[in-house]
Amino acid sequence: MSTMAPEQDHRAGLVAEDWRDLLATIKARLKMTVDALPLVAPPEAPVALQARLQRNVLTCIDALEQVQTLLASELKHYRELEEQAHQTELTLATMREQLSGLQAGERRARHQAQHDGLTHLPNRSFFRERLEGSLKTLAGQQPALAVLFLDLDAFKQVNDTHGHAVGDELLAIVAERLTRAVRAHDMVSRLGGDEFACLLVGVPGREQLGRLALKLEAVVSAPVKIGEVQLSVHPSIGIAMCPDDGASADELLHQADQAMYRAKRHQTGFAFVGD
Structure with missing residues (x-):
């Protein structure tokens, strides 16, 4: 005007x-x-x-x-x-x-x-889109990337015992802790339910990824108080690296998921593909 x-x-x-x-x-x-x-x-x-x-x-x-x-x-x-x-x-x-x-x-x-409505993290489709884009950008360059697949052990018991409101609050707290634990340019996503994933671009190797997995396990497992309820949940983490464990988004997610189940089954906290 x-x-x-x-x-x-x-x-x-x-x-x-x-x-x-x-x-x-x-x-x-x-x-x-x-x-x-x-x-x-x-x-x-x-x-x-x-x-x-x-x-x-x-x-x-x-x-x-x-x-x-x-x-x-x-x-x-x-x-x-x-x-x-x-x-x-x-x-x-x-x-x-x-x-x-x-x-x-x-x-x-x-x-x-x-984005996920509860945690406000990127959802599964956005995570997959970013992962595919990163794979195309890298095109075999080193250091490449890694996908970490996280699942909360015995989370169903939290919902069954304390109700879904407490369970939702716990998921939001876990999301915030994971986001703070990784680098600013790394991506943390809620894939659904109690499953999370991290996309790490420019990772130097297995040793450093192992230390990061231990850090994530520690920050997620730290006790939390929601209302009058004191809780502590432990994650199981599967780690897949590109290009050794897969060159596509679907393959890396699948391999990381399978490694997570091995970590959960053997109660090792985290596992790489092939462990």
């Missing part, structure tokens, strides 16, 4: 008033000149000369009236254009607000489609 429109219109109005006053003054003086010609002309001036002077002055008066009419018309046109420009600015401002609202709505819809 234009904040200058009133000021511009005010200035235009002053200019128009000045011109109208000036033209009116000139016409009045010219008319006085016509009326006074017989009185001020020398006695010896021919009547024809006086008449010609009068005609010339009257012609100037007519021309000034035409100029005044033209200026009034142009001023009216100018104000119409100014009003149109002002309305156009208002329309554009409204359209920008609407477009901004649509874009914000699209971003919210996309975020909701890609």
Whole structure:
């Protein structure tokens, strides 16, 4: 919206008033000149000369009236254009607000489609999309990436004993702990239920991944108090590395899932593919 429109219109109005006053003054003086010609002309001036002077002055008066009419018309046109420009600015401002609202709505819809409603972590489909994109970007470069598949042991008992509200709060706490435990550019996702996954790009090797798995196990297993309930859950973690354990998103997720089940079955906390 234009904040200058009133000021511009005010200035235009002053200019128009000045011109109208000036033209009116000139016409009045010219008319006085016509009326006074017989009185001020020398006695010896021919009547024809006086008449010609009068005609010339009257012609100037007519021309000034035409100029005044033209200026009034142009001023009216100018104000119409100014009003149109002002309305156009208002329309554009409204359209920008609407477009901004649509874009914000699209971003919210996309975020909701890609994230888990409870933990606000990326969901399974978004995790898989990011994993596929990372595999294409790396294209065999070293160091490559790793997928960690986490499952909470005996989580069903938490829901059965304390209710789903406590279980949901526990999942949200686990999600926050996992996010804080990895690097800022790593991705933590809730795949569904009590299953989580981490995507680590640029991992140096098994030794470092083993230390990270121990760290994740420790932060998740730390006691938590929800209301009057004191809880502690332990994760089982499966680790798959690219390219050794798979070159596709589906293969890496499957291998990490199988390694997680071996860790759960043998109660080792975590396991690599092939352990």
